[in-house]
Amino acid sequence: MQTDLLKQAADIYGTPLYVYDLPFIIKRITSLKDLFFDLDFRIAYAMKANFNRDLLKTLNNFGLMIDVVSYGEYLHARSIGFAPDRIIVNGNCKKVDQLKTYVNNGVFSINLDSYEELLRLEKIIDSQTNISIRVNPDVDAKTHPHISTGLKENKFGVDFDTAAAMIRRIEKNKYLKLIGFHCHIGSQITEIQPYLEAITSLIDFIEKTGIEIEILNLGGGWGIDYGDGKFLDLNEYRNKILPLLKKTMKTVIFELGRWITAPAGYLISKVEYVKKTRYKIFVVVDTGMTHLIRPALYGAKHKIIPLYPSNDRKMIVADIVGPACESSDVLRKEYKLPEPAEGELITICDVGAYGFAMASEYNLIPKPIEVIWDGEKFIKSS
Ligand SMILES: Cc1ncc(COP(=O)(O)O)c(C=O)c1O
Known part of the structure; x- marks a missing residue:
């Protein structure tokens, strides 16, 4: 998704913010139908990866089946119309x-x-x-x-x-x-x-x-x-x-689950501090393990892209960390990026699966807003 669009979304809704690129998801499903055109197959979306209502409504309209792993997911699927x-x-x-x-x-x-x-x-x-x-x-x-x-x-x-x-x-x-x-x-x-x-x-x-x-x-x-x-x-x-x-x-x-929605998701976050100690630089952002637990849970490494002009910036190596009171609240360790200034934006990529779905309100940090890009406009999820 173009970075301009991501910035636009952050301007409208603030940060931290999950954005899902719906046209990408639709393309993904279509490409699968093309690739396996000669196989009798059906796609069941694994809801656990992302249970966003608007996203699931689209998958339902596309005629996908749905995999549920709990009674809560079953009721959610029914309420959406599956x-x-x-x-x-x-x-x-x-x-x-x-x-x-x-x-x-x-x-x-x-x-x-x-x-x-x-x-x-x-x-x-x-x-x-x-x-x-x-x-x-x-x-x-x-x-x-x-x-x-x-x-x-x-x-x-x-x-x-x-x-x-x-x-x-x-x-x-x-x-x-x-x-x-x-x-x-x-x-x-x-x-x-x-x-x-x-x-x-x-x-x-x-x-x-x-x-x-x-x-x-x-x-x-x-x-x-x-x-x-x-x-x-x-x-x-x-x-x-x-x-x-x-x-x-x-x-x-x-x-x-992951294959369909992960690459369609972005988590936009604001740099709150660039904290320099004698040993390290910490880029402190307004999202972290409570919104995206994969790095802390699995040591997962997500790409992080600056949404600020970076050509003229000095490159730094920093730990990109979140606001939770846990030393494991690190999104990337020793990550090379153009030095940001306070208030500038970054986006974490490939978070459309096992991102918001695994978010918590630990430390009473509120969960982020989610918006869908439908190809023409942003729609805020209820
Ligand atoms: C039973 C079952 N089906 C499907 C999936 C979807 O897996 P993935 O998101 O890797 O495609 C999972 C996820 O763990 C699962 O437990």
């Missing part, structure tokens, strides 16, 4: 009453996370219900341990033996219809190999059991380039994985 038959329910802790609601409303699929969840569902079920089994293929996604979900020590899904036992139970239940399998091995995955391993083992399992299903939900996790040049190469994905998927003749679901 029909139950476009809602996929994930999560490892579905409560009894919540399961009853999903059954009564006829969601697209309840993705079972455990054998125990199947037993719970059997006790309450009294009408036809679509379910899937989340398998854990024990594959190293080669991503940050906090966002790896497909290893046997991770809490998600079941191993193939347990999945086989679940299938045997499900076949005996007149209300349960096993429509597919779900496999999400992690987030910000930048190599094809883990997908190849996971998908191959899932397809082998399906062939061995001979079970008739319609859906292969391959989760999300597609890595984007945060500035280090590493990202999931979708052409490679097409070349290496598409042939496997096409052979199965199943409908594929890509359950994407």
Whole structure:
């Protein structure tokens, strides 16, 4: 997005401010339809990445499905207008009453996370219900341990033996219809190999059991380039994985969050102080870990761009830090940038996923405003 537009947004709404570039998101979705034109697939947006209402309304209008991982997300999806038959329910802790609601409303699929969840569902079920089994293929996604979900020590899904036992139970239940399998091995995955391993083992399992299903939900996790040049190469994905998927003749679901919205998000912030100590320079800005926790939580590195004239400025190396009372409130450590002056603006890039969605009011620092750029004007989110 052009820096002039970002400055304009900050002039109107002040800082700190999240801006989402809607045309970018739409282009992203269209490009996927173009790339996989010969595959029977659907996109389910992973709401956890960004639950902004206006953004979700657009995705709903585009006919996307939605992945929810909590009852709160389910209610949010319904309030936005997602029909139950476009809602996929994930999560490892579905409560009894919540399961009853999903059954009564006829969601697209309840993705079972455990054998125990199947037993719970059997006790309450009294009408036809679509379910899937989340398998854990024990594959190293080669991503940050906090966002790896497909290893046997991770809490998600079941191993193939347990999945086989679940299938045997499900076949005996007149209300349960096993429509597919779900496999999400992690987030910000930048190599094809883990997908190849996971998908191959899932397809082998399906062939061995001979079970008739319609859906292969391959989760999300597609890595984007945060500035280090590493990202999931979708052409490679097409070349290496598409042939496997096409052979199965199943409908594929890509359950994407980060890949769709992360690069469309900007967090604009004002420089409050340039604090110089004997040891370091700190650029103190009016946003930080309470608005964007990824750097503190995962050591994530986001690009930070000055929104001030920088040609004539001396370059400095500084820690860019926020206002929270935590030493981990550092957006970038030892970052090279043109020396800013008090009151000037910077923007943090690629924050459209797991940004505002993970924000808190720790220290009673208010959350930022969010605005959408719709291609013509800014719309403030309610
Ligand atoms: C079950 C499930 N599906 C999809 C996603 C989306 O992942 P990503 O944002 O990496 O595409 C996640 C995120 O962790 C998830 O837990």
